Amino acid sequence: MKQKYGYIVVEDVELQRENLIHLLDTRLDLQLLGSFENAEDAYEYLADEQSPAPDIMFLDIEMPELSGFNLLEALRRSPGQMKVIITTAFPNYAIKSYDYSISGYLLKPIELDKLNHSIDKAIGELGDTWPAAPPEPRHFLLIKEKKRWVKLGYEEILFCEGANVDVRIVTPGGAYITRERVKNLEQALPPTLFLRIHDSFIINLSYIKSYASNFTSVSLCFQSGSPLHTLNIGPKYRKKFRRMMQQEE
Template sequence: MSNNPPLRCVVVDDEPLAVGLLAQYIGKTPGLTLVFKTTHVLEALSVIEQGDADLLFLDIHMPELSGMQFMKIIGNRCKVILTTAYPQYALEGYEHDVVDYLLKPFSFDRYMMAVVKAKERLEQKTAAPASEPPDHIFIRAEYRIQKLNFDAILYIEGLRDYVAFHTPAGKVLSLESMKKMETLLPAGTFIRIHKSYIINRNKIEFLDRGKVIINGQYLPVGDTYRERFMAQLGID
């Protein structure tokens, strides 16, 4: 019996019956565990971005974002098994280095063949040298998914219904939350200094009377954040 932890699986399909079937299959497959399932592709993005998935079962035809587009966004963060009723996309799928291509309706036996391939791929990945950590984040900005390099973010401002990413090129508005940003951004680089502000410590120009100055902007340090903030800067 293997001592390896179970592979964390995510299922994304806009058909609830398809999601339910795969959830059932995963539930009775040794060595797999279902960590997230959804009929809305964008809901799965944060799970994948945080590195909480090893294997993604992904439909191709979905209203918000196609499976092919989604794979371009997540890169190589996890292995992908495509599930679709359209055989004409098989070649394009393999160009994205997918593990397998399950043509609906597929049997449990066919599903297991794909899982075995995925396990083999992931074992090879575990044996390989660790890859470089990501230097960027993808955010939902109005009607598109936008890539932001960490180094381009000066600070993040929490507003009523959205957050604003301040960059040298201007503001980027997103429907993300400040709490989510704290979990996704590198903790050593991004520091929360106020209920409304997360800053990039590499962009600090100076501190002045309880405020942080970044790009000429004076940002307040909240009383509840002050002690931890100063400790993170190594200031007594």
């Protein structure tokens, strides 16, 4: 059985962050992996494959710029085993919080016995002692553009184009640019709806208008009369594209 459970703390008030860590230090089965004063830094840590994956996240709700709910929405696209315990001064977020299958909702000032109860519950869920609710199917992509989060329904996305560490996502209302790699976006999008056709391109299969008979290019448009976008299909992606098109016939 695992002896140490890694955790992170996301709390914008330094004193409250330190007080919580002090309480958590009383447990021999927990190990601090990181503490963050905002949701943006926490998301960057969690999205980094090189960072040790935490088992439990202690999360504040009301924070400058991005809230705890913003962070939970962003993490829904890449669900994992991490359990979430909310720590907040506001009771009115409780009902909404449980939409995210949290393991505990603690009001500040945090009481040690209630904290320990939530931790024990989270550890139980990690060990399948408490059955966790299955994740709900996703029908949208949540991206970060500059200092805001943008929610895009899958049906809104025509294609994604990568350039260095940015991705341009083309929709009927215009293009959005997010700091992300094409590979990560490919993993986040459902393979039944989207296909990578090039090192730089991911397309929405629903909007294919036509494609070259030798499978070197494909044309996309949202609807009749909309602009037509013709994209190259990379050599190493043509076999899979051809197979997908043959399945549609």
